[in-house]
Amino acid sequence: MKRILPLMLTLLTMVLTALTGTAQETAVTNYTRQGTAGADSGESYKVTYEAGTGGKITKASYQNPTAAWQNVDVQSGDMVPAGAMMELNAEPDEGYEIDQWTINGEPRGNGFMIFPTVNAALDIKVTFKKPATHKVHFSLEGNGTIKGLYPKNGWDTEFYDGDDLPEGVLVTFFVTPDNDYEVDKWVVNGSEEAPDRDFPHILRKTLTEELTVKAVLKKGTPKYNVSLGVGENGSIRGKFVDETGANRLFFEGSNIPIQEGTELEIRAIPNLGYMVDQWHTTAENTPLVPSPDDPNLCVVTVTEPMAIYVTFKEGESGYQVNYEAGEHGTIEKAVVWLPDGATPFESGQSLPAGQRVEFTAKPDKGYEVDQWLVKKGNNEETFTGITEFQTEIEGKMDVKVTFKKGAPAQYPVSWTVEGGTLEAKYKAQGSEEWTIIDNGGRVTEGTVVTLTVDPGDNEIKEWYINNALMEELAGVNETTITVEGETEIEVLCAPATPQPKTYKVTYSVSPKDQATLTVTDAKTKETIASGADVVEGTEITCQVTIPEGWELEKWTIGGTDYTEGAKESTITLTVDKDLEIQAVLQKQSEPQPTTYKVTYSVSPKDQATLTVTDAKTKEAITSGSKVVEGTEITCQLAIPEGSMWQLEKWTIGGKDYTEGAKKSTITLTVDKDLEIQAVLLDHTSVAAPAETHYVVSLQDGELMIQGLTTPTPIYLYSTAGELMLSRLMETSVLSLRALPQGVYFLVVEGQVYKVIK
Known part of the structure; x- marks a missing residue:
């Protein structure tokens, strides 16, 4: 049945209590459809908790019944709603175990979890101890x-x-x-x-x-591996009793150890229309002889390792199985259980011996199964009163099921009602008197039952019959059903839903008729007419479509400028009062060209001169100027002759400008704000880490490492991560003259120095 979360939570509490310790706190609380008892009262209580030496409290939370039973974490000292069920988990440190929980000084067991209900202020403590x-x-x-x-x-x-x-x-x-x-x-x-x-x-x-x-x-007794294999159009299986007395089955592809002296039954199972062709074995001293009564069966005793293999050919195999149904019913299912599953078969078909067959009878209405008559060779068996019948194929078999007049079927009718009561009654055939049905009482098949619900001060919200929602019965307090089987009814009653508060929404365009203004529900996308009443809290979308020659000047709400919307053609508002919305237009002015701010600099500052000019007019552009969109500009860097500085790269907006690479002059097109920087590099320098053990310098191609304790391994890498050289330093001087100019990374005892040659 639906909506059983409160019951499930109560059961969960009881189970966890049993699992997590002795004398554990058990929360016994009356649940309602609104949540835990007292949760809507508005009361709350202070909850404090602490863990002693040797462990910690890893979780403290409660389930909030007013928010879909979500877990809410609790800090010690928090206020918790009255009636809420809490969960606290403790974890001992290594070498400790939980000694005892106490709530307001009273012992509450020694489990890993407790589940107290908050009906007063709680002071929860857990202590730990070192076990013997x-x-x-x-x-x-x-x-x-x-x-x-x-x-x-x-x-x-x-x-x-x-x-x-x-x-x-x-x-x-x-x-x-x-x-x-x-x-x-x-x-x-x-x-x-x-x-x-x-x-x-x-x-x-x-x-x-x-x-x-x-x-x-x-x-122990030796074991030998036995494997089974099979050709096409059939399967194979083995059966034996192992040394523990358990029945064991194994199949093709298996290779299992079996104790010496064990008797194996190996059965070949041809597909329908096939029969056994030949048996094969790898055993030297164990002959493989089919049973004279059943060519699909071999019985062998394990005395050595062996592989057993069987092949099949077209032909009839097994035994004929006939079946029929007497008057007033049918056999609606007849299947044989082959290795690949249940396979339907027709009466008179030959089936492999040793396989299980299953029959299902279907009596006509008002009838029931009388008996199954099963003839196997000269033996006859009778099975009474069952609808389904199974047996194993041991030879030719005839099966017949008969039927007899059945007593009228009776079915239980049960119900649950939330927020109300239900009465179920019927009139027996030929009687004008009503018979009241107890909840769960049995009623004769075909009886028309009248169901009447009294919701009290509530409204009937939903009916469910056999877990199916009956939408047409919403709000209906009486209906009838015809009993055709076990019937379960659920009715949900709840207080009447209050009508939501609404506000009037009007809107217009000024000047009138110069644009189209539409207002829609932001969630449902339904159009809202001007002057309509809209539910409080609804988000609405206002969109103005403006013709050429006009532009939006502003939005006004109730005659006051709406600055958040500015000049956006679409705004979203939340209805929390009457809204008078107006889109105010103005004649469109001549379009001004779009401009962008161009700033430029050199890093380090004052080590070179950077000039920027209009590529077409050759006019100089000062840093910070506004430049018309689409203008091509030329950026030229001049480094004084003899300077130790050289151009490392250009950056645009803080990102490397790879197209410019190391060119002293680049040309750019203004399509956004541009922040241009020429980054210079001292072409002979060493950059040390923030905290360094050594003083490293470069002089005339010689790398000096002061403070080095020899012998010490050093490594030099290129910027691509390639190891250029490694050496066990015997002195503090390393010659780099043989290396080309460039940037390298020196690694000394885990510290990295950037070396520029």
């Missing part, structure tokens, strides 16, 4: 491996021989014997224990003292 520990030793005698696990923070965690583990914890030992080995016995603190019959390789102990465990393995 014991050493655990474990070992293995024989061929195999052993592993130990214990639960930690809700997860299985591996531990190792000699580890200290908390007292009272359940430790588990897993042994994986090598092939042909098995667990003979366990030795626990010097005492022998027999292995478990079903799980001999597993031992579990509760830790109460220092524990020493040894698993002793012995040579």
Whole structure:
């Protein structure tokens, strides 16, 4: 049924209480469709919490019933709505465990989580303690491996021989014997224990003292790999009972170890229209002989490794299966379960032996299945009162189902009503008296039931019948249904929805008729007529379409200029009062050319001269001037002769201008604000990191590294990341004369220096 979130939350609280500790706080709260009891009262209470030494509180939140049950995080000291259900999680530090939760001084268990309900101010505390520990030793005698696990923070965690583990914890030992080995016995603190019959390789102990465990393995009965293969138009399967007594199946493509002496049943399953052609095996001492009664079956005893393979050919295989239905019904489904799934078959068809067949009967209305009559060879079986019947093909088989007059079917009628009550009643055939139905009561099939809902002060919002929304019944308090099966009814009643507040929206253009102004609902896109009443809070879009020769001067709202809209042709408003909207137009002035600001500079400042001119008129342009869009400008950089500076790059708006590269003159077209900078580079310099251990300088091609403790490895890279040289420095001088001019990166003990040669 729908709308069961409050019930689910209550159940979740109870389950988590059982899982997370003893004497845990259990929140028992009455939920309503509006949320937790008291959540709408407006009251709230202060909640404080703290964790003691050895851990922390990792989560503190409550579910807000007035906001779709969203989780709201809580800080210690926050006010929480009355009736809200909280969740607090604690996490111990390494080597600690939870000792106890307390709420207002009262113990609340030692689980990882608690779920208190806020009905008063809460002071929540959690304390931690160091648990007692014991050493655990474990070992293995024989061929195999052993592993130990214990639960930690809700997860299985591996531990190792000699580890200290908390007292009272359940430790588990897993042994994986090598092939042909098995667990003979366990030795626990010097005492022998027999292995478990079903799980001999597993031992579990509760830790109460220092524990020493040894698993002793012995040579077991040999196992041999057996694999199955099959040709086209069929499949193969094997069946055996393993050493634990469990029935096992395996199929083509399998290659599994099976204990010596095990008896295998290998069955070939031809597709319909095919039969077994030949059986093949790789076994030297184990003959493969089909059963004289069933050519699709071979039974062998495992004495060596073997691969078994079967092929098929066209032909009839298996046994004929006939089926029929008596009067007053039909067999609506007959399928045989082949390896690739259920396959329908016709009466009289031959099917592979050993396969399962399934029949489903469909009685006519007012009838029911009497019995199934199944004849297999000379044996007859009878099964009564069941609609579906299954059996295995063991030979030729005849199946017949018969039917008999059935008693009128009766079905339960049940309901839930939120915010109201429901009465269900009917008149028995030939009677004028009403019969009241109890919730969940059974009613004869075909009965017409009258349903009457009393919503009290509420309105009937929705009807659901068998989980289907009955839109036509919204607001209807009485209806009738005909019972044709199990019937579930749900009715939702709630207070009448208050009518939303509205405001009048009018709009116009000034001068009148010089443009078109449309107003629409921003969400639904529906047009709103001028003078219409619009619901409070609605966002509306106002769009003016202006003809050539006119332009928007401004918007006014209630006669006051709307500055946020400025001269935008489209504005969005929220309706929170009566709105009188006007788009004010003015005659369009002659268009002015678009201009952009052009600024330029040299970095470092005053180390060169940068001039910018109009490429066409040759007139100089001062930095910061407005220049008409589309103008071509020439930027020319002059570096004094003999200067140590050279042009490294141009940047436009802070980004490298790669087209200009290192040209002293570039030409640009003004299509936006331009911030031009010529960036110079001292062509012989070293840039050191912010915090450096060495003083590095470049003189006449010699790199000086002062403060170097020799011998020290150094590395020199190009800007592309290529290692140019590496050396174990014996002196503080490194010659770079053989390298071309350029920028390099020197790495000394993890510090990077930029070297410009």
